[in-house]
Amino acid sequence: MNYFVSRHAGAIAWAEQHLSIDHFLTHLVPDMLVAGDKVYGTLPVHLVAQINLRGGEYYHLTLDLPEHLRGQELSAKELERFAVRVQLYRVCDPYSFWYQKHLLRIRQTLRTLSQSMQRFYLQSLSVRRLTAFMFAMISLICIAWLGDQSYFLYQQLATPATTAAFDSQASIVSLLILLISSALSAYLGFSFIKVRHLNRTHALPRCEALILTASPLGGGYRLTFNDRQCELSHPDGAESLTLTSNLAHDIEAITRFKTQHGIRAPFNWQQALRAILAHHPTLRHVVLICSEQLHISQDGKTPHAELLAALLRHYVDREHCQVEVARGRLDKDSIASYYTEIEHQINRLQALGISERAICIDNTAGQVPASMGACLATLHNQCHVQYFNNQGIPQSYQVTFKQIDA
Incomplete structure (x- = not known):
């Protein structure tokens, strides 16, 4: 960065x-x-x-x-x-550099090693894991037994005169034990051992489709569009702020506008602008996930959802990027409704030829249920979920499979 x-x-x-x-x-x-x-x-x-x-x-x-x-x-x-x-x-700084880079690194390594050993004794040596290990060992023994019996069977079929120690009944029993043990090992492993991991990516991934959860425009702010110009105003401000087509400049201009006029209320759609800025050159689709509140009009004419869509269209290249509002009017307090709608949009974007890895879900500007639904929607695919703090610093996460370790 x-x-x-x-x-x-x-x-x-x-x-x-x-x-x-x-x-x-x-x-x-x-x-x-x-x-x-x-x-x-x-x-x-x-x-x-x-x-x-x-x-x-x-x-x-x-x-x-x-x-x-x-x-x-x-x-x-x-x-x-x-x-x-x-x-x-x-x-x-010679002293602090040597101390922080070497001594602190040694302390961190020792602390990590200590925590790993504690985690091994407290978590790994559990009844469920020992049971899964036992069934896995039984499966391996049965595989070895079946391999041995298969060799004896081959010898008996190849040279009938040779007396081979092949036991058909024992082979059938071993095969049944193998199937049962393998099934139980898989069940215990996938049911009780965590095989998915929330992995933070330090670099933002390439994003072609951005799914945004948003909340209604609050804090007394008003947006007006006149002749392709967008103006932001607030009752505490002596004059309105005219937004240009320079996204990075306008994000900082909004911050200065609030500071100069002493406005304490945050402009919550500023986070949506930051989400667009992070992936601006590669975006092809932007989908707004809206609750019933966003379909309420601000001035009796234009709903909040359409205002936000118009604000985002003000910055994207309309020939290459499409900004659309999802049709569903979701319950703002229902995690399940957000989860279902976001999963539907992911499937729809895939049908348009966009890969899962190129789909990002931003949950910065949405409310808590929307954020939780967005995170849950990434459990069964390779999509990313991102969040921007108040300083505009992004955090990107992906739920990935991990190896079962100690």
Whole structure:
């Protein structure tokens, strides 16, 4: 991931033109970084050291600025006039680097080993697992016995004069025991041993279809569309905010709009915009899963669901990406209704030629039942489920099969 950290509009505008940025931030939390991430901005030295410690790269925004212009807001053109550029820097605190990278890693390894041993004794040595192991061993013994008897049978058929120690009754009994033991082993294994695993993917997967769960527009916000322009307004704001077609810029503009006018209520559809931004270049389908509340109109004319769909169409390429509202009007408190509708949409998207791995379910903007239904809908396929926090940091998960281990 590429992050640009700045509060200056001119620097953000220049970065949008010259850098490939995934997320624009006004504040960086080093704990959210993983190895390979790139951070651009003008951060203090101790934060740069933490970025490098986590395996990330830091590029400093540098320019030749005269002394009389320090502390002033500069536009993108003024930044270019003063030779703005990014330079790679590495910062290392010798003591903390050695301590955190080596001693803490050793402590983590010992703690993980200790937890694994405890898990083995407390969980693995259970009655059910010992029973499954016993039946599996009986199955292996029967397989060995049947193999031995098959050899004797072959010898008897190939050379009738040879006396072979083939026992037909014992072979039949062994075959029955093998079938019963195998069935019991499979039953105990799949019924009591966890073979599915919730795996977090650090990099967002390629997404061609995005299924969004959403909640009605709240907080007093209003959206209006005039001549292909979209305006966001709030009773506490002196003036409305005109949204452009630049998705990344508008997400940050909404945050600044709330800050400048002192609006405490969150614009909950901002999370839906972040979900679109994460997969913007590859999206072909966007499906909105709506409860009955979203089919209620905001101004007596347009339902919330159609407003949200219009907002998303404002940013996607309409020739290559289709935004649609699911027909079902779901009960907002029913997990089962969300699960059924999302599973239906997954099957429908597959029929349109989209692979399961290219379908992502975003449960950021929905309510709790919608989020739970979205997670449950990924248990029987290879779809991903994602979530964005308030800082716009994505978390992507996939339910996968795992080997039965200790």
